[in-house]
Each structure stands twice: as structure tokens, then as C-alpha cells.
Amino acid sequence: MNVDFSxxxxxxxxxxxxxxxxxxxxxxxxxxxxxxxxxYPFISRANAGDRTEIERILRDRILSIEEVGALTYVxxxxxxxxxxxxxxxxxxxxxxxSDAEGSRGVVLAxxxxxxxxxxxxxxxxxxxIQSGLNLQSAWEMINQIDDLVEARVTYAFNENLGYLxxxxxxxxxxxxxxxxxxxxxxxxTRQIDKLFRSLQKISLAVRGLYGEGTQAMGDFYxxxxxxxxxRSEADLVKQVGDVxxxxxxxxxxxxxxxxxxxxxxxxxxxxxxYGILRTAQTISSEETMHLLSSVRMGVNLGMINDLxxxxxxxxFIYTQPxxxxxxxxxxxxxxxxxxxxxxxxxxxxxxxxxxxxxVSQN
Amino acid sequence: MKCxxxxxxATFHITELTGGKPQELHLCEQHARxxxxxxxxxxxxxQSLAGALAQHxxxxxxxxxxxxxxxQACPICGITFFEFRKEGRLGCPHDYICFQKEIEPLIxxxxxxxxxxxxxxxxSPSNTDRQTDLIRLRREMKxxxxxxxxxxxxxxxxxxxQVEQPR
Numbered sequence: 001m002n003v004d005f006s007x008x009x010x011x012x013x014x015x016x017x018x019x020x021x022x023x024x025x026x027x028x029x030x031x032x033x034x035x036x037x038x039x040y041p042f043i044s045r046a047n048a049g050d051r052t053e054i055e056r057i058l059r060d061r062i063l064s065i066e067e068v069g070a071l072t073y074v075x076x077x078x079x080x081x082x083x084x085x086x087x088x089x090x091x092x093x094x095x096x097x098s099d100a101e102g103s104r105g106v107v108l109a110x111x112x113x114x115x116x117x118x119x120x121x122x123x124x125x126x127x128x129i130q131s132g133l134n135l136q137s138a139w140e141m142i143n144q145i146d147d148l149v150e151a152r153v154t155y156a157f158n159e160n161l162g163y164l165x166x167x168x169x170x171x172x173x174x175x176x177x178x179x180x181x182x183x184x185x186x187x188x189t190r191q192i193d194k195l196f197r198s199l200q201k202i203s204l205a206v207r208g209l210y211g212e213g214t215q216a217m218g219d220f221y222x223x224x225x226x227x228x229x230x231r232s233e234a235d236l237v238k239q240v241g242d243v244x245x246x247x248x249x250x251x252x253x254x255x256x257x258x259x260x261x262x263x264x265x266x267x268x269x270x271x272x273x274y275g276i277l278r279t280a281q282t283i284s285s286e287e288t289m290h291l292l293s294s295v296r297m298g299v300n301l302g303m304i305n306d307l308x309x310x311x312x313x314x315x316f317i318y319t320q321p322x323x324x325x326x327x328x329x330x331x332x333x334x335x336x337x338x339x340x341x342x343x344x345x346x347x348x349x350x351x352x353x354x355x356x357x358x359v360s361q362n
Numbered sequence: 363m364k365c366x367x368x369x370x371x372a373t374f375h376i377t378e379l380t381g382g383k384p385q386e387l388h389l390c391e392q393h394a395r396x397x398x399x400x401x402x403x404x405x406x407x408x409q410s411l412a413g414a415l416a417q418h419x420x421x422x423x424x425x426x427x428x429x430x431x432x433x434q435a436c437p438i439c440g441i442t443f444f445e446f447r448k449e450g451r452l453g454c455p456h457d458y459i460c461f462q463k464e465i466e467p468l469i470x471x472x473x474x475x476x477x478x479x480x481x482x483x484x485x486s487p488s489n490t491d492r493q494t495d496l497i498r499l500r501r502e503m504k505x506x507x508x509x510x511x512x513x514x515x516x517x518x519x520x521x522x523x524q525v526e527q528p529r
Contacts, residue, residue, distance in 0.1 A: 038455060038493035045439040045453035047504070121451070143481070150483050154493055156455035161469070162478025164455040168469050171458070173480040230475020
């Protein structure tokens with residue numbers, strides 16, 4: 001089955017729909033499992049022939065699964081750079097898989113909720129991503145997919161150490177449980193670093209979604225387990241899941257505080273952000289993220305009434321370079337992208353149901 | 363409400379998550395800022411793999427011992443300990459066994475545990491030794507072909523066929 005990348009750029013995956021529990025703060029819940037075939041070397045020692053065979057075996061066996069609906073295989077090695085970046089922006093593949101070379105691919109399943117990367121850091125990386133706070137359901141889904149794959153191949157597994165992975169940091173369960181949170185009020189009230197330090201002490205990792213380190217663009221932060229060995233999968237889901245309601249509560253308290261103590265400042269910040277996004281003539285990806293974050297919080301606090309959360313969620317993805325170029329139909333340099341991005345934002349944000357224009361557009 | 367550290371109005375309300383029960387703090391902007399930027403002693407457990415490995419190896423090992431260790435190679439995939447140390451990535455499942463003495467403390471350092479308690483494959487891989495053999499045999503066959511030892515290569519191919527079984 002082929003993927004039409006231009007239409008993929010126009011659709012939106014399940015996890016972007018902005019639904020599910022706590023969706024005003026929790027963007028998505030994601031679990032991934034790292035697996036390797038027992039009879040091939042790990043990727044670092046696999047030559048081109050090994051990688052081709054690993055890809056063929058995993059592709060054929062996975063595509064023979066009938067229990068999880070339609071499966072689509074994408075040969076990432078044959079994709080143009082822009083299409084690879086599109087998949088990465090969409091979180092269907094990792095940046096590593098997009099940037100790597102040689103035989104590699106991804107199986108997409110269930111309306112972008114599941115993706116199985118072949119020849120990433122490990123032979124197989126299974127990922128399930130769902131909208132809102134849904135770790136339990138994500139775990140059930142990925143566990144089922146893992147069972148179905150396992151019935152068709154022999155995984156590298158050791159009685160003492162569990163699933164064997166290319167990097168010892170993933171050995172054992174091979175599982176990373178992560179929740180992506182939108183925490184603008186904790187950033188504004190400067191409580192975010194404090195929160196990070198607290199989480200690190202209970203061996204949870206925090207990283208920004210877009211961008212490096214803790215320098216998160218758009219105030220999105222991903223919280224995940226660091227330890228993968230010596231705890232069961234259910235325990236790891238619980239370890240991450242248990243801390244999320246507390247963080248949500250802090251973010252809500254910080255928002256309430258801002259509404260109560262500096263309502264004008266907050267409303268001003270939100271309105272200006274919305275205003276710039278609706279009128280700018282050229283705008284960078286970074287500035288877009290930054291402003292969309294304020295707008296997203298503004299929608300959730302009822303300060304903006306003519307915009308829906310799924311639209312804002314989509315804009316975070318659609319204004320990134322590869323999506324934007326796909327949507328506008330061609331490769332653009334940075335300066336032209338910034339102009340197109342501004343045009344796209346004006347078009348989307350000034351459209352209302354009654355066809356009335358608040359702001360004049362060229 | 364007044365700041366807990368001076369007479370200015372408290373405009374920041376901080377909830378401290380660390381150390382047992384959450385603790386509420388009410389501070390003015392100035393004191394909140396200095397409170398939040400206070401540096402805390404970093405605790406272990408978050409070191410990078412390379413850092414953890416370097417630390418582990420630094421303890422009680424002479425340069426000569428380390429050098430000898432670096433030369434050790436996995437009989438299955440051929441990766442040397444030096445290559446693993448440089449890249450942080452292992453070469454094949456057997457490395458966990460052949461470098462066990464070095465890797466186990468590293469794993470303990472990263473995870474605080476050395477035993478898997480989670481999910482196990484349902485089709486119990488009782489014959490993982492044979493799977494591992496395949497990695498070695500395929501490598502040896504490629505090497506035999508490279509050195510144009512076709513007799514050996516053909517022997518190895520037959521061995522591989524014997525070990526491989528249709529699933």
C-alpha cells in the first residue's frame with residue numbers, strides 16, 4: 001500500500017485530535033518498546049546485507065498480522081528528505097530514523113496511533129501514541145501488537161536481563177513510557193525548573209518536545225521513565241502515570257493564580273499572541289510555537305472563543321518546515337517558508353463560520 | 363498575604379514537591395526568584411552512559427588493565443570492548459554475556475537493578491544459543507568469502523542451513 005504524502009500532510013492523526021482525559025494539558029500519551037531479532041547482530045555491527053535481511057524479515061512478518069486492521073509499510077530509505085521529515089514532525093518516526101542511511105522503514109497502523117520502526121537504534125521500535133492521558137489503553141494496545149510480532153519472530157531475550165537492546169539503558173522491558181504536557185503557566189510563573197529537579201530525583205526524565213534539552217518550544221514537555229530494568233511494564237506505566245495528575249494540578253493552580261492575580265497581563269499576552277499570529281507577514285517556526293502556546297492556554301481559559309483546541313494542536317504540527325512545504329506544494333528556503341507560514345496562519349486563523357472578516361487580509 | 367521572607371505582598375505561591383509532603387511557599391517576586399534559582403546539589407543516577415562507564419572503569423583499574431580490556435572482542439559479532447566504550451552501543455545479544463563482568467555494574471548503575479521482572483516472550487526462546495550461533499556463522503561465512511576460502515564458506519553455508527529452521 002502506498003502513502004500519499006501530500007494528503008498525509010492535510011490529514012491529522014488520532015493523537016492530534018485534542019480529545020481524551022485532561023486534553024487541555026496532556027497533549028498525548030506514548031509508549032515504545034525496543035526489540036531485536038535473536039539471530040542478527042545489533043545495528044552497529046550489522047552490515048548492509050544484514051540490514052536488508054532484517055528489514056525484509058520484520059516487514060514480511062509484521063505485514064502478515066491481521067488482528068490490528070490495515071497496515072501500511074513505508075520504505076524510509078526510498079523517501080525524499082521532505083517526506084522523511086514530514087513523518088518525523090508527525091512523530092511517526094524518530095529524527096534518527098529520518099536522518100539515518102541504508103535499509104530502514106516503518107509500518108503504520110490504526111490511524112497513526114501505532115508505528116513500528118525497522119532498523120532504528122534497535123531492529124524494531126514499536127510505538128503507540130494516543131491523545132490525552134491514556135497510558136493504560138496505550139499499554140494494552142502496544143502489548144497486543146508486541147505479542148502478535150513475537151509470535152512471528154524470535155526476539156533477543158535473556159532470562160536475567162529480559163529483552164536485550166543495543167544500548168544497556170534500554171535493557172529489560174525495553175519500554176519508555178512518556179506523557180507530553182503543555183505547561184505554559186508553570187513556565188510563566190518560573191516553577192518549571194523546580195519541577196524538573198523534583199522529577200529527576202524520582203528517576204523520571206524531562207525533555208522539551210521540540211528543541212533540545214529542557215529548552216522546550218511551545219512549552220511542551222515530555223515526562224518519561226529512565227529505568228527500564230527491574231520493574232514490570234505495569235509498574236513503569238504506574239510510575240509515570242502516578243505523577244502526572246500532580247503536575248496537571250500544579251499547572252492548573254498556576255493558571256488559576258495568573259487569572260486571579262494578573263488577569264489583565266495574561267489576557268493581554270494571549271490577545272497579543274493571537275493578534276500577531278493573525279496578522280504577521282513573515283514568522284519563524286520558533287515564534288509561531290511560542291505564540292501558539294499562549295493562544296492554546298487562552299482557548300483553554302476561555303479568553304479566546306472562536307478557536308478550537310484541535311485546530312491549535314494541528315497548527316503546532318502544520319507550521320513546521322516539512323508540513324508547511326508539503327501544504328504549500330514545494331521546497332522553500334527559510335525566508336520564503338516564513339512568509340508562507342504567516343500566510344497560512346492568517347488564512348486559517350481569520351476564517352470564521354459566517355465568512356465575516358475581522359481583519360483585512362491581502 | 364505577605365511574603366514569608368519579608369514584608370512585601372506574596373505574589374508567588376510555590377508548591378515544593380521534593381522531600382515527602384508537598385510544601386506551600388508564599389513569596390514576593392524577589393524572594394521567589396532567588397528561591398527558585400538556588401542551586402541544588404546534583405544527585406547521582408542521571409549520569410550519561412559514557413560517564414557512568416568511565417566512572418566504573420576508573421575505579422581500581424590500571425591503564426594496562428584497561429588497555430587489555432579494550433582489546434577483548436566478542437567471539438560472535440567481533441565488537442571490541444573499546445568500540446562499545448566509544449559508541450555506547452553493543453554489537454549483538456551475546457555481548458551481554460561475554461562482557462558481563464564489565465556490563466553488570468554499569469547496568470546496576472543505570473537501573474539500580476540487574477534482574478528483569480517484566481514481560482517474557484510466550485514462545486520461550488529455549489534455543490537462543492542456536493540463534494546466537496547464526497550471527498557468528500553468517501559473519502564467518504562473509505569473512506571466508508572475502509578471503510576467497512570458498513570451501514570453508516560452503517561448509518559454513520551448510521551449517522547455517524542446518525541451524526536455520528523454518529518457522
